[in-house]
Amino acid sequence: MIEIKGLKKNYMLGETTVLALRGIDFNVSEGEFISVVGPSGSGKTTLLNIIGCVDFATEGEVKIGGVNLSGLNDKEITDLRLNKIGFIFQTFNLIPVLNVIENVEFPLLLMKKFTAAEVRKRAEKLIEEVGLKEFIAHRPAELSGGQRQRVAIARALVTNPDIVLADEPTANLDSVTGASILELMKEMNQIEKTTFVFSTHDANVLKYAQKVIKIKDGKIVDGE
Amino acid sequence: MGLIFKIAWRNIFRHKGKSFVIGTILFLGALFMTLGNGVISGMDRGLTKNIIEGFTGHIVIISDKQETDNVLFTLMGKPIEAIGNFIEIKKVLNKEDYIDKYLPVGRNLAMLLNEEGGSPGNGFLLGVDFAKYRAMFPDNIKPVEGTIPEKNEKGVILPSFARKEFYGYTNIWFVPTGGKLIEENFKKETKEKEEPVGIKVKDSMVVMGFNDKNTTMDVRVNVRAVVRYNTLNTIFGHFALIDIESYREAFGYFSAESKASEISEDKKKLLDMGNENLDMLFSENTLMTENKSNGKADVKFTPAVKQEKSEVVDVDTGAYNLVFIKLKKGISIDDALLKMNKDLKSANLGVRAVSWKKAFGLIGSMSTVIKGALFLFVMLLFVVAVIIIVNTLSMAAIERTPEIGMMRAVGARKSFISNMFLAETGMLSFVFGGAGVIVGIITVNLLPLFKITSENDMVQLLFGGDMFYPVLSMSDIMLSFLQLAIVTFAAVIYPIKVAKSITPLDAIVRD
Numbered sequence: 001m002i003e004i005k006g007l008k009k010n011y012m013l014g015e016t017t018v019l020a021l022r023g024i025d026f027n028v029s030e031g032e033f034i035s036v037v038g039p040s041g042s043g044k045t046t047l048l049n050i051i052g053c054v055d056f057a058t059e060g061e062v063k064i065g066g067v068n069l070s071g072l073n074d075k076e077i078t079d080l081r082l083n084k085i086g087f088i089f090q091t092f093n094l095i096p097v098l099n100v101i102e103n104v105e106f107p108l109l110l111m112k113k114f115t116a117a118e119v120r121k122r123a124e125k126l127i128e129e130v131g132l133k134e135f136i137a138h139r140p141a142e143l144s145g146g147q148r149q150r151v152a153i154a155r156a157l158v159t160n161p162d163i164v165l166a167d168e169p170t171a172n173l174d175s176v177t178g179a180s181i182l183e184l185m186k187e188m189n190q191i192e193k194t195t196f197v198f199s200t201h202d203a204n205v206l207k208y209a210q211k212v213i214k215i216k217d218g219k220i221v222d223g224e
Numbered sequence: 225m226g227l228i229f230k231i232a233w234r235n236i237f238r239h240k241g242k243s244f245v246i247g248t249i250l251f252l253g254a255l256f257m258t259l260g261n262g263v264i265s266g267m268d269r270g271l272t273k274n275i276i277e278g279f280t281g282h283i284v285i286i287s288d289k290q291e292t293d294n295v296l297f298t299l300m301g302k303p304i305e306a307i308g309n310f311i312e313i314k315k316v317l318n319k320e321d322y323i324d325k326y327l328p329v330g331r332n333l334a335m336l337l338n339e340e341g342g343s344p345g346n347g348f349l350l351g352v353d354f355a356k357y358r359a360m361f362p363d364n365i366k367p368v369e370g371t372i373p374e375k376n377e378k379g380v381i382l383p384s385f386a387r388k389e390f391y392g393y394t395n396i397w398f399v400p401t402g403g404k405l406i407e408e409n410f411k412k413e414t415k416e417k418e419e420p421v422g423i424k425v426k427d428s429m430v431v432m433g434f435n436d437k438n439t440t441m442d443v444r445v446n447v448r449a450v451v452r453y454n455t456l457n458t459i460f461g462h463f464a465l466i467d468i469e470s471y472r473e474a475f476g477y478f479s480a481e482s483k484a485s486e487i488s489e490d491k492k493k494l495l496d497m498g499n500e501n502l503d504m505l506f507s508e509n510t511l512m513t514e515n516k517s518n519g520k521a522d523v524k525f526t527p528a529v530k531q532e533k534s535e536v537v538d539v540d541t542g543a544y545n546l547v548f549i550k551l552k553k554g555i556s557i558d559d560a561l562l563k564m565n566k567d568l569k570s571a572n573l574g575v576r577a578v579s580w581k582k583a584f585g586l587i588g589s590m591s592t593v594i595k596g597a598l599f600l601f602v603m604l605l606f607v608v609a610v611i612i613i614v615n616t617l618s619m620a621a622i623e624r625t626p627e628i629g630m631m632r633a634v635g636a637r638k639s640f641i642s643n644m645f646l647a648e649t650g651m652l653s654f655v656f657g658g659a660g661v662i663v664g665i666i667t668v669n670l671l672p673l674f675k676i677t678s679e680n681d682m683v684q685l686l687f688g689g690d691m692f693y694p695v696l697s698m699s700d701i702m703l704s705f706l707q708l709a710i711v712t713f714a715a716v717i718y719p720i721k722v723a724k725s726i727t728p729l730d731a732i733v734r735d
Contacts, residue, residue, distance in 0.1 A: 045732070049728075049729060049732065052633070052728075054633060054727070054728040054729050054732065055729050074638070075637065078632070078635060078636070078637050078638075079635070081633060081634065081635050082634065082635025083635070086634075087630075087633045087634055087728075089630065089633070089731075089732070091626075093630065094630075095231065095627060095630070095631065096238065096627065097231055097234035097235055097238050098230075098231065098234075102230075106227070106631075106634065107634050107635050109227045110634070110635045110636055110637075110640065111635070155634065156634075159635075167732075
């Protein structure tokens, strides 16, 4: 599903070159539930951003479903994000002016593949699965942090993507809510058979992962 | 598209402050653009209507010798070339089926002599046949004092503006023949509050033509009426109307009367005789011949006449300077000019036809200048509105980086973001700009009710008449909407560029 070879990423910070990733190699198979762990500044977010076509590698090769990302133009990358990848961010997850169901429907409407009834049915099913049926007409501002992340998970899954990437999805949540989010993600992984890659620096969440990739200073120090 | 409009509509309410600022600018911009269009249109329509219907007609025929087409408001009163063959021109004009009416006139600058020995005045004279003039422009003047002369009557019709101007030069207050100073009119016209003491009141004037081509004469003419032009009195009021025969005398032109008293064939024979045949003068046959002339002298050299009525002659046989032409309804001036000039040229009459705008020279240009200035003002509003909207929208785009970045991350293309911004601005433009246009239309329709008038030349030009009368045609309203659309589109280009450049990574970095 995901093939990464010799991935390097350098940033310029003023006149200093920051080596964010210093040669990463790993593969992710279909349906896996993988956690990328490491301390702050270790390169977790950069790695997820590159896998999610949000950022670009300085060197190396990243393939999603056999497609090499380096040869794609903006439109192709956008379409890849829409059709193959689901995103869950730490905070800025939802469109403020749309309610829960409209937020979940959003990527499906962008795809322009389904009828309005099909879009509504699929969105309702996922909202029900993430336990927000009662909040279907609520706007993001009317939801708690945990509820917003649930909506984000439903939206990430609604297009039936190959991979869901979650960058520290529990970072801004209390431990109970964070645990429930990870349980939900695990559950979705099992129900929808979707590959999940999520980053965290919280050692407590490791128990949920099927496979853990430990990163430090831009390098994999342990992959189990 | 439904999704884009939904997001755009809700974003307008979410960012109420910014929406209100942009909306207000669009409202004011649209309002001023509509008012500007109304003023321009009203001025154009007013000037066209008032000048065509009340002063020149659509087309003016001038001599080919005339260097410039500007023949009405010439600088320094430069003399206008004479047209001596109106009878021939008339034959051509009578064949043109698109012509409604025409009127030959004399037009030049004359000096108004001050019999009291002070500084002379000056003013433009329009030499006309009064009856024909009234037939051509039936409603353009109304008497303030005296009565408008009838057919073949002689004298001068003095506009109230010209009377005030002459008074300024000479301290002479003209009144119609046999009339006396009417204090009410004096105070109204001169805006003087004090009683008119020590003012010389006269009912006739001595005019002398300015002409660099031939001898001019001083001619005494009776003031028959003081009038007001119904519109643009301050501008048209520079022109006093004088009977054409007195005009010709003043400018040394051959008159119809002089034509009527042409030398008989017998006298011509006498003049053709050489000195060697002078003896023949004393033969009985030539000494006692019947006088076939009407006995009048060539008026070109006749001192000031005081007769009120001219002899019944065909005034068209004399000289003129211009021919005013009114076209039938619906005839294009450009098309008529093309046809008329072709026919005048082929008849080899030494004249050409020009549009009223060109004939009006300075005034025509001034109206174009004012029109251009107003257009620039409207364009300036455009630019200011665009700059403010661009700034506000660009700020909004940057502030919405997380939202836009997230949309891009989940698969929204750049075109989606562009359309979202375009829809937001378009909706604001439609609601607020549309309201501005509607308020503008209402204002334009209400303004004439206030009967705003001016006696200032420049303001009258801006008004297109004495009264401020902006108008909006359907095409003007469409133009306002088009301008609004252009403003909206121009204002949204840069913010769209800013929004499109936002990447998901920008959102992450910002977060």
